[in-house]
Amino acid sequence: MTGFSGKIDLPAPVREAIACLEAHGHTAWAVGGGVRDSLRGVTPHDWDLTTSALPDETSAALAAYEVHPTGLRHGTVTAKIDGMALEITTYRTEKGYTDGRHPDKVDFVANIEDDLLRRDFTVNAMAYHPERGLCDPFGGQSDLQNGLIRAVGDPDARFTEDALRILRGVRFVSKTGFAIERQTGYAMRRQLARLEAIAHERVLEELTGILTGPYAGRALRSCADIVAAVLPEITPMFGLCQHNPHHRYDVWEHTVRAVEAIPADPVLRWVMLLHDSGKPHAYTIDADGVGHFKGHPHISRDLAERALTRLRASNALREQVCALVELHDYPLGQEEKIVRRRLARLGEADVRRLLAIKKADCTGQDTFSIHLAELQTTERLVNAVCAAGACLSLRDLAIDGHTVRALGFTGPDIGRVLRRLLAAVVDQTVPNQPDTLCALAARWKENEHV
Incomplete structure (x- = not known):
């Protein structure tokens, strides 16, 4: 063990679990990420313990609390103490990994050092005891500091x-x-x-x-x-010079910078990683030596679909990422009329996501600041239109399908009339008022023009 001059302030439930186990003749330590993060000055999200007690002995020692057998094959139980869930595992070694992922055999052992030896990285192979201090047989604290x-x-x-x-x-x-x-x-x-x-x-x-x-x-x-x-879909981006005045970096460096520039939301980060994956497949260079990537958003969408399907992403994640990848070059406009149309077509949530995507894309290009200024204009218009409570969807329209049917329309014509009325309201050609909308629809009916 290496020395440790500091002290970790273990949460009360962790101290209680250790005290209960040791009162029953066992040893126990806080281990893993909780110890690592505490030494980094970061508040841990959760705490794990390791102990010489076998699972049934752990349950007996913590009989006053709620204990569940969550991984008996690996010696793990989960105890809930004062609202905190603690995963408590018996000291163990592991042997044989036929599938390259899970041990073929788990042996329970008597000392903490043998247990720490099976762990992945030194910064995760440290344990802490409220009285004995830090157990760090592999230099995790030094690696943490370095x-x-x-x-x-x-x-x-x-x-x-x-x-x-x-x-x-x-x-x-x-x-x-x-x-x-x-x-x-x-x-x-x-x-x-x-x-x-x-x-x-x-x-x-x-x-x-x-x-x-x-x-x-x-x-x-x-x-x-x-x-x-x-994720082989990213490989063709490595080192691909764009030969384009709108881009300072190669495709991969641009991509990385765009990922860094967007909020750490899984959908948005996946979009930025794959938004230009189609560029290597669409690359052409003209007589002046300027690179072009016509149609790359659609190719990027196909690559994103392939990658996320292979990785068995949820339908929601895959569909959102693919849709936004394909739309990442779609202009949002700097005029209120255009912005209203975009909001009506895409919805506020996706328009705001596209704004974030376009800002990150511009940051990754690092060429023309005017493009960011244009996006700021668009964002101000989006904020103003949304704050005004504008009619941007069929559910906001002042009349519904029943009203249109009462005017004599039937079948698919009802939907077509509603969509045309919405388009007129979005473009501010007519106000969103029942009488006005009914009069306009009646005129279309009279002229048999839907």
Whole structure:
């Protein structure tokens, strides 16, 4: 164990769980992310414990509290103490990883050091006790202070055991801004082929974590080849010079900067990652040496569809990302009439998402500031139109299908009339008033023009 001069202020439920277990003759420590984040000065989201007690012994020691067997095969129970859920796992070692993800055999052991040896990175292989202080057999505290992500022990062995740790390492870069230690990075790349055996849903979860971290740009730049191993759609963007006055950077660097420039919402970050993925497939260069990418939004949409389908993304995520990727170049306008039409067609939520996408796209181009000024004009118009409570959808229209039917329209003509009336109101050709709308529809009926 290495020395530790500081002190972690463990939450009362964690201290209570440790005290109960030790009162029954066992040892117990806070472990993993809670310890790591506390040492970084970050408030942990949750706390895990590890103990010499077997699961039934843990349940007996914590009999005064609600305890559930949530992973008995791996020695895990979850205890709820004063509203805090604590995952408590017996010290264990793991052997054999036939599927490259899960241990074939779990053995319970008697000491904390053996348990820490099975963990992925040194910064996650530290434990803390309120009296004994920090248990840090692999130098996690030093790596934490130096901003390094280092595998515990032999890095090739760690990634052979569980290939998902490769992506988890990149996710730690995105979360912390740390660098991957050199030998660990070499091993991650040597073991990339093992990612093929990982469930697509787990890969998607890690990729989304990478994209939404505060240091996503650093992760994407330093580990682009690792990300591309599970997302080959991004590879053609690497180093592709755009030869275009609207772009200062190659396609990949532009993409990374656009990801950095948009809020860390999963949908928006995925859109920015894939919005220009179609450019390499649409690239042409004219006689003046200027690059063009005609039709790239549609190609990008197809690539996004393919990638997110393969990764088994939810329908909601896939549909939102694909729709916004295809629309990312769609003009929103700097005139109120055009803005009202866009709001009517797309809805306020998607218009605001597109504004964010376009701002990030402009930031990633880093060429003409006038484009950002134009988007600010558009945003002011969007705010004004929405604040005024403008009629922008059929549900806002002053008449409905029953009224139109009463005017003598039937079948599909009812919907067509309502849509034409809405378009007239959106363009402010007529006011959204029942009498006016009925008179206009009646005139169309009289002229048999729908």
